[in-house]
Amino acid sequence: xxWVYYNTAKENQADGNAVNLDAAGxxxxxxxxTSAYVPNIDTDEARTAxxxxxxxxxxxxxxxxxVAQIVTVDTVNDRIEWDFDDVPFLQxxxxxxxxxxxxxxxxxxxxxxxxxxxxxxxxxxxDLTLQIDPDGALNW
Numbered sequence: 001x002x003w004v005y006y007n008t009a010k011e012n013q014a015d016g017n018a019v020n021l022d023a024a025g026x027x028x029x030x031x032x033x034t035s036a037y038v039p040n041i042d043t044d045e046a047r048t049a050x051x052x053x054x055x056x057x058x059x060x061x062x063x064x065x066x067v068a069q070i071v072t073v074d075t076v077n078d079r080i081e082w083d084f085d086d087v088p089f090l091q092x093x094x095x096x097x098x099x100x101x102x103x104x105x106x107x108x109x110x111x112x113x114x115x116x117x118x119x120x121x122x123x124x125x126x127d128l129t130l131q132i133d134p135d136g137a138l139n140w
Contacts, residue, residue, distance in 0.1 A: 053096040
């Protein structure tokens, strides 16, 4: 699953107002939104609850906090890698429907990146786990 970095997040990084992506840094959350959300990497900056999937016992409003986030320097490929644990959305019988995109954002609401889930995902009585690439979610 490829993550797309919002341009406003890149601008904040360049301006020195970036989200701290390291383990001791900011709280980063992952929410799920329906296909009614149309990502715009040029203008989307602040997370809103509009088009978020229905909440339930295992999908809290605002999504889930990512864990074990780490930033490392890859000197072989000359880049920085941001990685974290896979994000599990374990559901009870109520589940959720039509999740199309996953978004990562700082708990205060600043969007960082999003991933297209490749189609609407409806989970009822099952699980959805966002698997993070072994080379990290973002590389630059």
